Amino acid sequence: MAFESMEEWIQYCRKQSVSAPEAVILEDIHDRGVTRAETWKQMAGMWSAMCQSDGEYDRTLISQSGLVGGAAGQMEDYIKTDHTLCGDMIGKVIMRALRLGESNACMKRIVAAPTAGACGVLPAVLITTAEAEKFSDEKMTEALFTAAGIGQIIASRAYIAGAMGGCQAEIGSASSMAAGALVYLKNGSPEQIADAAAIAMKNLLGLVCDPVAGLVEVPCVKRNVVGAINAMAAADMALAGIHSAVPADQVFDAMKEIGDQMNSSLRETAEGGLAATPAGRKVREKLTLH
Amino acid sequence: MNLYDILGPVMVGPSSSHTAGAVRIGLITRRLLGDEPVKAHIDLAGSFAATGKGHGTDRALVAGLLGMQPDDTRIPDSLRLALERGMEVHFHEVQLTDAHPNTAVLHVETAQGRKLELQASSLGGGRIMVNKLDGIEVNFTGESPTLIVHNLDQPGHVAEVASMLSHKAVNIATLHLYRNRRGGYAVMVLETDQPVPEESVTWLSHLEGVMKVTYLNPTQEEDNGL
Numbered sequence: 001m002a003f004e005s006m007e008e009w010i011q012y013c014r015k016q017s018v019s020a021p022e023a024v025i026l027e028d029i030h031d032r033g034v035t036r037a038e039t040w041k042q043m044a045g046m047w048s049a050m051c052q053s054d055g056e057y058d059r060t061l062i063s064q065s066g067l068v069g070g071a072a073g074q075m076e077d078y079i080k081t082d083h084t085l086c087g088d089m090i091g092k093v094i095m096r097a098l099r100l101g102e103s104n105a106c107m108k109r110i111v112a113a114p115t116a117g118a119c120g121v122l123p124a125v126l127i128t129t130a131e132a133e134k135f136s137d138e139k140m141t142e143a144l145f146t147a148a149g150i151g152q153i154i155a156s157r158a159y160i161a162g163a164m165g166g167c168q169a170e171i172g173s174a175s176s177m178a179a180g181a182l183v184y185l186k187n188g189s190p191e192q193i194a195d196a197a198a199i200a201m202k203n204l205l206g207l208v209c210d211p212v213a214g215l216v217e218v219p220c221v222k223r224n225v226v227g228a229i230n231a232m233a234a235a236d237m238a239l240a241g242i243h244s245a246v247p248a249d250q251v252f253d254a255m256k257e258i259g260d261q262m263n264s265s266l267r268e269t270a271e272g273g274l275a276a277t278p279a280g281r282k283v284r285e286k287l288t289l290h
Numbered sequence: 291m292n293l294y295d296i297l298g299p300v301m302v303g304p305s306s307s308h309t310a311g312a313v314r315i316g317l318i319t320r321r322l323l324g325d326e327p328v329k330a331h332i333d334l335a336g337s338f339a340a341t342g343k344g345h346g347t348d349r350a351l352v353a354g355l356l357g358m359q360p361d362d363t364r365i366p367d368s369l370r371l372a373l374e375r376g377m378e379v380h381f382h383e384v385q386l387t388d389a390h391p392n393t394a395v396l397h398v399e400t401a402q403g404r405k406l407e408l409q410a411s412s413l414g415g416g417r418i419m420v421n422k423l424d425g426i427e428v429n430f431t432g433e434s435p436t437l438i439v440h441n442l443d444q445p446g447h448v449a450e451v452a453s454m455l456s457h458k459a460v461n462i463a464t465l466h467l468y469r470n471r472r473g474g475y476a477v478m479v480l481e482t483d484q485p486v487p488e489e490s491v492t493w494l495s496h497l498e499g500v501m502k503v504t505y506l507n508p509t510q511e512e513d514n515g516l
Contacts, residue, residue, distance in 0.1 A: 002291075002292070002293075024293070028292070028293050031292065032292055039293070042294060043293070043297070045300070046294075046297050046298055046300070049300045063304075063344075064343065064344050064346065065344045103303065104303030104304045105303060105304045106303070106304075107302050107303055107304065107309070107346050107349075107365060107366040108302065108303060108363070109300060109301065109302050109303075109361055109363055110300075110301065110302075110303050111297065111298060111299075111300050111301075112297075112298060112299055112300075112301060112306050112310075112415070112416070113296075113297050113298075114296050114297070115306060115415075116301065116303050116304060116305055116306045116309070116310070117304075117305070119303070122297075144297060145293075147297065148293045148294075148296045148297045149293075151296035151297065152291060152292075152293065152296055155291045155295075155296060156291070160296070161414055161415070163414065177296075213341065213344060214337070214340065214341035214344070215304070215341060215344040215345065216303070216304040216305050216345070217304070217344075270341075287343070287344060
């Protein structure tokens, strides 16, 4: 069985004297009866697919509904002016989150991480960090094993689908996974990985899924940016030695409790929130006429 | 969930349920038909009808019928490709009672006139469930090797299939039996842990009282000529 709590995962790392991703790899080998080479190849494939999606962004594409497209191109031009508030590093994180979110909306190939709607969070922080720190593909594959390990625990304690638990389950989960992966890359301890995952998720608890016209476009694309930047901040806090007062497992349990209480109009049905605003309704009406 | 249910699939966007799942519904229809359809009438229900266009559900279903996988970058172009290959495609919106919100009904036909009607729903994360086959209720996902036997509703057919599988050391994971009426037309759907040898599938299809045998191998490579 895969780990069902961060606590169990940390204990396993301590007892077996293995790294966080190594523990996930060993569990996967045991779980699915695959070889190390097989699971490694599959995860390395996810990393290269993420990099490919980022590289193939096309700023001229517009989504079927006409609502999104080109924003990552605008961000790229703006970064080049050297006048950003966020600086080069965070500027690129924003740009990449937009790239992947827009590529997804424009029917390009992406990696669901954990979902298609949240596909921009992990690549935005991981590709930008790999570029800045010159990390190898091997190291990045290990970071993805770390992220997936966190995602498995979230999925077993709560959920990773907007229809079940709102956007907190998608962007929240992606951000939590990304924060833990970043801490691993910067040589943080398993406890710090758990702290980062907890902090990132806490910051996005309660986020609802209210897509305009039911499409994975507004506000999904820009929420990938928030998930990515939140992951960077949570990872830096954990690496600074700042603890989460509520342990990660209890934060995930809280996410489930909040999701269970969330009205169905705020769980991907496009009946509430932004979808129900006058602007949101207008988009829906316009699309229905076509 | 396993690691790659969390990270993955690699897919063409924008939605794992409305796009990736829809490709898989088209693909499973093609495999069950056993050939590329030349005609496809597709009914979209629920959320597939309401938001399908914006999610590319129409193009995804046709891409699957053409033999594409969910990560095929030609999915957005599938309607044009279908036209080029002489596949006639029509879409309709329908209301279905007691169906999952993301459901499609596909009526397909090969050049030789062989027909199939399939109702399937997309469950999220790219996973699907086939709900009806030629009007008979079934429930299978296509994630495991799946054997579908259409036979006359008479004694002995389940035993024939079970003993053949036992002989080939294939373990049955699930087994469901359906029929339209007593002594009428019956369908048995078996999901197995190991693949079923091709010659055994052929052997089954020649048995007295067996009308049709279809076998789905999830790891099968598509020969789509695209």
